[in-house]
Amino acid sequence: MSDGTRPKVLVLGAGFAGLGAARKLRKAPVDVVIVDRHDYHTFQPLLYQVATDVLDPVTVGHPVRDLVHTQDNLDFAQATITGIDLDARTVTFDDWDPQGYDYLVVGLGARANFFGTTGADDHAFPLYTLPQAVRLKQHLLTRFEEAAKRPALVDEGHLDVVVVGGGPTGVETAGALSELFFNVFPEDYPSIDTSRIGITLVEHGDRLLAMFDEGISEYTLETLTERRVTVRLGERVEAIDADGVDLGSGERIAAGTTIWGAGLQPVPLASELGVELVRGRVPVDEFLRLEHHPEVFVVGDMAVATDTRSGEVLPQLGSVALQAGEHVGVTIDRLERKHADPRPFHYLDKGTMATIGRQAAVAVIPPHHLTLTGRAAWAMWGAVHLALLTGGDSRMAALTNWFWSFTTHDRPARVLIHPDDED
Amino acid sequence: MSDGTRPKVLVLGAGFAGLGAARKLRKAPVDVVIVDRHDYHTFQPLLYQVATDVLDPVTVGHPVRDLVHTQDNLDFAQATITGIDLDARTVTFDDWDPQGYDYLVVGLGARANFFGTTGADDHAFPLYTLPQAVRLKQHLLTRFEEAAKRPALVDEGHLDVVVVGGGPTGVETAGALSELFFNVFPEDYPSIDTSRIGITLVEHGDRLLAMFDEGISEYTLETLTERRVTVRLGERVEAIDADGVDLGSGERIAAGTTIWGAGLQPVPLASELGVELVRGRVPVDEFLRLEHHPEVFVVGDMAVATDTRSGEVLPQLGSVALQAGEHVGVTIDRLERKHADPRPFHYLDKGTMATIGRQAAVAVIPPHHLTLTGRAAWAMWGAVHLALLTGGDSRMAALTNWFWSFTTHDRPARVLIHPDDED
Numbered sequence: 001m002s003d004g005t006r007p008k009v010l011v012l013g014a015g016f017a018g019l020g021a022a023r024k025l026r027k028a029p030v031d032v033v034i035v036d037r038h039d040y041h042t043f044q045p046l047l048y049q050v051a052t053d054v055l056d057p058v059t060v061g062h063p064v065r066d067l068v069h070t071q072d073n074l075d076f077a078q079a080t081i082t083g084i085d086l087d088a089r090t091v092t093f094d095d096w097d098p099q100g101y102d103y104l105v106v107g108l109g110a111r112a113n114f115f116g117t118t119g120a121d122d123h124a125f126p127l128y129t130l131p132q133a134v135r136l137k138q139h140l141l142t143r144f145e146e147a148a149k150r151p152a153l154v155d156e157g158h159l160d161v162v163v164v165g166g167g168p169t170g171v172e173t174a175g176a177l178s179e180l181f182f183n184v185f186p187e188d189y190p191s192i193d194t195s196r197i198g199i200t201l202v203e204h205g206d207r208l209l210a211m212f213d214e215g216i217s218e219y220t221l222e223t224l225t226e227r228r229v230t231v232r233l234g235e236r237v238e239a240i241d242a243d244g245v246d247l248g249s250g251e252r253i254a255a256g257t258t259i260w261g262a263g264l265q266p267v268p269l270a271s272e273l274g275v276e277l278v279r280g281r282v283p284v285d286e287f288l289r290l291e292h293h294p295e296v297f298v299v300g301d302m303a304v305a306t307d308t309r310s311g312e313v314l315p316q317l318g319s320v321a322l323q324a325g326e327h328v329g330v331t332i333d334r335l336e337r338k339h340a341d342p343r344p345f346h347y348l349d350k351g352t353m354a355t356i357g358r359q360a361a362v363a364v365i366p367p368h369h370l371t372l373t374g375r376a377a378w379a380m381w382g383a384v385h386l387a388l389l390t391g392g393d394s395r396m397a398a399l400t401n402w403f404w405s406f407t408t409h410d411r412p413a414r415v416l417i418h419p420d421d422e423d
Numbered sequence: 424m425s426d427g428t429r430p431k432v433l434v435l436g437a438g439f440a441g442l443g444a445a446r447k448l449r450k451a452p453v454d455v456v457i458v459d460r461h462d463y464h465t466f467q468p469l470l471y472q473v474a475t476d477v478l479d480p481v482t483v484g485h486p487v488r489d490l491v492h493t494q495d496n497l498d499f500a501q502a503t504i505t506g507i508d509l510d511a512r513t514v515t516f517d518d519w520d521p522q523g524y525d526y527l528v529v530g531l532g533a534r535a536n537f538f539g540t541t542g543a544d545d546h547a548f549p550l551y552t553l554p555q556a557v558r559l560k561q562h563l564l565t566r567f568e569e570a571a572k573r574p575a576l577v578d579e580g581h582l583d584v585v586v587v588g589g590g591p592t593g594v595e596t597a598g599a600l601s602e603l604f605f606n607v608f609p610e611d612y613p614s615i616d617t618s619r620i621g622i623t624l625v626e627h628g629d630r631l632l633a634m635f636d637e638g639i640s641e642y643t644l645e646t647l648t649e650r651r652v653t654v655r656l657g658e659r660v661e662a663i664d665a666d667g668v669d670l671g672s673g674e675r676i677a678a679g680t681t682i683w684g685a686g687l688q689p690v691p692l693a694s695e696l697g698v699e700l701v702r703g704r705v706p707v708d709e710f711l712r713l714e715h716h717p718e719v720f721v722v723g724d725m726a727v728a729t730d731t732r733s734g735e736v737l738p739q740l741g742s743v744a745l746q747a748g749e750h751v752g753v754t755i756d757r758l759e760r761k762h763a764d765p766r767p768f769h770y771l772d773k774g775t776m777a778t779i780g781r782q783a784a785v786a787v788i789p790p791h792h793l794t795l796t797g798r799a800a801w802a803m804w805g806a807v808h809l810a811l812l813t814g815g816d817s818r819m820a821a822l823t824n825w826f827w828s829f830t831t832h833d834r835p836a837r838v839l840i841h842p843d844d845e846d
Binding site for chain 2: 039056058063065066068069075076077078079095096097141145146148149187188189190191
């Protein structure tokens, strides 16, 4: 770890933001330590593919230590943070000695926000972390195994799913579930009539993927409907229990599984940063620094940053987190190696896309706002995500899994091995 | 499932024996239902590779339902067996209705036998099931993460391992641990001096891999010793605790991890079969049938069968289980479709092999008892296991993982995603 003579950069969180910062510090005369409670980096945009059995968890969770090999001034510690003392410049852990720092990069992400929905804590499945994706997968497979033994359960809604939220997480998950239930499982579960399973997507607003143009929202609605997903716009989920949801309209939808893709809130540690949260996120300046603490940077889903050119608040996206993290790395490198002033952060939108299922996706590509739907967008989505997955072996595994999944309708990741299973 | 007009074959256990039986019933005029408490078949010979991070658990656990696609008269149920009533010809489950049968194929495997060793239940890691392999992997990774934060732990034996048993499981595991600790982890954990980690293999007999010739035992001993595994022959482990083992000689070996590869005992259900166990296994006749119950076959590690030509008791090996299962399938097919008498079981030894690590393995190939060691045996071991892994996608995943592992010294499977992790 640190030899004690160079400034120490402590990076909290091994998400896109934290890894982006660490990588850009490769040449800086500093010692970098990444801390995360898990030993893996999660490729969050593909979590829904873990939950729906396209990808194996290991493909989407990449060892953080792999980066340690490739960067001499970098080390990693798996530890759980208990507190941040900004004045003492010290971070405390429940399983490690307190660590001081010269620079602190905080990218601890967020967690699901149920907005007080009754029963959501106990019965909704969020899809923000890899353990959550694995839990959802386990739950779905268990339900199907139960219905294989008692086919009458299908008509009681045992296999029905409600997806809450019509943003990218909800749309991608609903599309992937349609693929899984109606194209893959009929062969796996010949005793189950999967055509009787309902998938319902509930969105409070009046259209899906509201960050895109209306044409894309319409295409998405049509495509999901064709694929037997019932889309309910302008509806709110009021309560969730083990057997279904109650809508704001008073209607009841039976569902053995409710998936939550409708919002994020800060992690508890955000409140230790001594600033008032804005929209539940930590406000930062144009350099992504915390007020009164120029040595502390907050990045990723945890932060609320304003683009210095457009003046818009940046969305909670992996691409924003990665670029913000990289910007912080460059900033510290400029300060320490080049003795140059930091530059304000500007997000370069390289395009936004979402997949709706086999051969159906949407994409918007700057600068001319080129809009793609259908097969072309889907192929592009695949290519971009393959290129982004961290690490060569994950890329190869994703490629082989996709190849199998999309050419044979077969799912290589369709088992669950749980270390606490009875043997 | 069954249409009620054809004989029903109930196969208990989706191991090599159960799957072998089911597959050979493809053309038989029967309905086959495989039952297992897990939804996957485990490729047991590679479990040690899961524990030592070469292979991902999903590669070694293949969905049983994949077989359902390919065989019209086959269905699967994930259920936990609670009892077998041979007179009523009924099997009961804790999560399914009781099932009757016309033929019963019992291949429920075995479990670790600690032979009353003090503390083994609480502190030894057996390596017979996939959850056990995942638990061992998790334990090892956690120990290394702890030592990365507190390097002094290395000298307290925190990372040291004792492997109990000098048969194939013990030898293969010790060799794989040497590879992992001394070739892979030095890059992952630069703060840990892995050369100070001890791996000790304890064998009660006077040589390793006693089923082979002495020359092979010597080669194995030399190879493991070169790879920094301390082999203790003629020693017995008397007691195991969280920090090490006590040997019969009174000596103490500090070890944060003790792996058990020293013997099997029957699963509790073996006692429901109404016969006296022989060497802890269920005795069967030359057709692999249970005494007084010609409609009940017992196969695999659970059974003790005598080869009809050599007169020798067949070992608890995957290849024996597979052939025995296939023989039972053929037998039922002969009875039901060909109306022909069953034939006695004869095991065809296609060779036995074990790998000791990178480019080192041993193999004995009949009929001329050809013995191979070193690189040639290692290459053959790889080719044979690739060919045996069930299912095309596992084969492809194993191939890519091996390619990465053995060409780059990198391990793609080195993270643990646990569904019950805190997110």
